[in-house]
Amino acid sequence: xxxxxxxxxxxxxxxxxxxxxxxxxxxxxxxxxxxxxxxxxxxxxxxxxxxxxxxxxxxxxxxxxxxxxxxxxxxxxxxxxxxxxxxxxxxxxxxxxxxxxxxxxxxxxxxxxxxxxxxxxxxx
Amino acid sequence: xxxxxxxxxxxxxxxxxxxxxxxxxxxxxxxxxxxxxxxxxxxxxxxxxxxxxxxxxxxxxxxxxxxxxxxxxxxxxxxxxxxxxxxxxxxxxxxxxxxxxxxxxxxxxxxxxxxxxxxxxxxxxxxxxxxxxxxxxxxxxxxxxxxxxxxxxxxxxxxxxxxxxxxxxxxxxxxxxxxxxxxxxxxxxxxxxxxxxxxxxxxxxxxxxxxxxxxxxxxxxxxxxxxxxxxxxxxxxxxxxxxxxxxxxxxxxxxxxxxxxxxxxxxxxxxxxxxxxxxxxxxxxxxxxxxxxxxxx
Numbered sequence: 001x002x003x004x005x006x007x008x009x010x011x012x013x014x015x016x017x018x019x020x021x022x023x024x025x026x027x028x029x030x031x032x033x034x035x036x037x038x039x040x041x042x043x044x045x046x047x048x049x050x051x052x053x054x055x056x057x058x059x060x061x062x063x064x065x066x067x068x069x070x071x072x073x074x075x076x077x078x079x080x081x082x083x084x085x086x087x088x089x090x091x092x093x094x095x096x097x098x099x100x101x102x103x104x105x106x107x108x109x110x111x112x113x114x115x116x117x118x119x120x121x122x123x124x
Numbered sequence: 125x126x127x128x129x130x131x132x133x134x135x136x137x138x139x140x141x142x143x144x145x146x147x148x149x150x151x152x153x154x155x156x157x158x159x160x161x162x163x164x165x166x167x168x169x170x171x172x173x174x175x176x177x178x179x180x181x182x183x184x185x186x187x188x189x190x191x192x193x194x195x196x197x198x199x200x201x202x203x204x205x206x207x208x209x210x211x212x213x214x215x216x217x218x219x220x221x222x223x224x225x226x227x228x229x230x231x232x233x234x235x236x237x238x239x240x241x242x243x244x245x246x247x248x249x250x251x252x253x254x255x256x257x258x259x260x261x262x263x264x265x266x267x268x269x270x271x272x273x274x275x276x277x278x279x280x281x282x283x284x285x286x287x288x289x290x291x292x293x294x295x296x297x298x299x300x301x302x303x304x305x306x307x308x309x310x311x312x313x314x315x316x317x318x319x320x321x322x323x324x325x326x327x328x329x330x331x332x333x334x335x336x337x338x339x340x341x342x343x344x345x346x347x348x349x350x351x352x353x354x355x356x357x358x359x360x361x362x363x364x365x366x367x368x369x370x371x372x373x374x375x376x377x378x379x380x381x382x383x384x385x386x387x388x389x390x391x392x393x394x395x396x397x398x399x400x401x402x403x404x405x406x407x408x409x410x411x412x413x414x415x416x417x418x419x420x421x
Contacts, residue, residue, distance in 0.1 A: 036154055037161040050385065054187030057195035059154040064199050075301050082153045083301055115386075 015053050019061050021104060024070060024089060024097045033074070033086035036062060062087055070096055126179055126409075129159045132189060139193030145418050146287075146299040151196055153301055158186060223396065230295055231399040234406030237293035238312045238341040241409075244289070245338025248282060248331035255279075256328075276318050283327040283417045286334075290417075296410035299418060323419045330416040341405065355391030359384045 006038075015081075026039055039062075040055040041091045065071045070093035089097070126132045133152055140148045140165075159182060165179040187195070216224065225231050255275035262268035279301055287298030318324050354361075354369075358379065361367040368376035379387060 035157070037158045040185075054191050054195070055158065056155060056187035058194040058196045059151070059158075059192075063150070078157065081158050081375050084157055085154070085301065115218040116227065 018104075019053055019058065020065060021097075021100050023058065023065065024093060024100070027071065027087055027089040028094060028097055032087075034090040035084040035086050037084075039087075061106060065093070071095070126183060127176060128179070129156060129163065130177075132159065132183060136189040136192060139189045140196060140244040143196060144297050146297050147196065149299045149419065150301060151192070155186075155192065159183075162186070189394035214350065222400075225396055225399045225403065228399070228403070231403045233293040233295070235345060235399065236405060237289065238345050238402055238409070241334060242338035242342035243336035245284070248286070251278070251282065252328055252331040273315050276315065276324060279324055279327050279331070280318070283323075283333060286330070287417055290410055290413045294406045294410035294413075296414055298414065321419070323417070326416040330413065333412075337409065341409075345398065345402065346402070348394060352394035352398065353392045355387045355394065358387055358391075364398075 022043070023039065023095075026042060027034060036059050040058055043053075044055070062071065066073055066087065070090060071087045072090045073085050073087045075083045075085050126135075133156055137148065137152060138153055140151055143151075159179070162182040162185075163175070163179060166173075166182060167175070170178065186192070230407075255278070259268065259272040259275055262271050284299065284302055288300075290296050291298040358369065362369070364377055368378050370377045
């Protein structure tokens, strides 16, 4: 129980920035604007439920990315329920994404190097 | 667990209470669209399953109202609308605060809003008064009711547009989408719901009020602006183009040379006062827009 809590907490902290990166990247690769539910379904298909990110918490992140000018959105009526907000990436968002990808890759290669033991950590 | 989506949404609404009403409105619309879409898909895939069990599986993926409310709270504190007022107390010395307004985008944005409010005021007023009088006049005819219906629906559309303007220029957080209806609500029920909605009528009042306010704002600020521009341009006007400060029927009044620097400074002070006034009036107007255009949860 304690272990599980610790694992959840670790995963949550790891996810904090990754979610924004993933959302930006998904919208960058998509040819058409996507709405929240579509994105959640896409991630679910590939995520195999390993992530502890609740689908509902994607929405505040989408909103904050829009607020920061990285995403752009428009509302269109839907047949099933309330109007839907479709998101697409902005040119500014693309620039930021490229920078974030670079940071992410630097970060992961560093962490992997440490985990694989290829970095000499012994004291001299 | 939850009997239906409405039960979930009402708990989410509770969890979000205290947050900005506009944020709550957006969050509820997002959650409802997601849950309805997921439920519809699940029903197609498992027509035999009980709706409650489908819903609880969906909610397990989506997150409980508490989790979602927490996510919104965590993110909303980091979000501020463009030109948002600085929340913390201004501790800068008096003279920095006074002159610093020249460098504040928010003051210019507020001035722009106040100067253009006469245009939006005319549009809104015309729309509201024409809509109301035509609705009343046509009521005896067969298409009177449909016309009234269209007019009533258009009111909230205008509220949304005005809200976007107010948020962009006055920095007051406003809704980004319309309050949704439950899925499958008939047009008649929507119409009745809009009629019963207090916000429809307060919005109508706002649309009418925008004209008198627009006229007052425009008059005050255009006069102050013209006045300060004249004071600042005076040296050029008088020395280069030989234009007087005032011209009477019996003569012209030119200011003495020594007073020109003083008048120029007075012109700049006038602009500063004008910007402070614009910020203040903009805040009041934003508060009024929020009170009249946004639904209280």
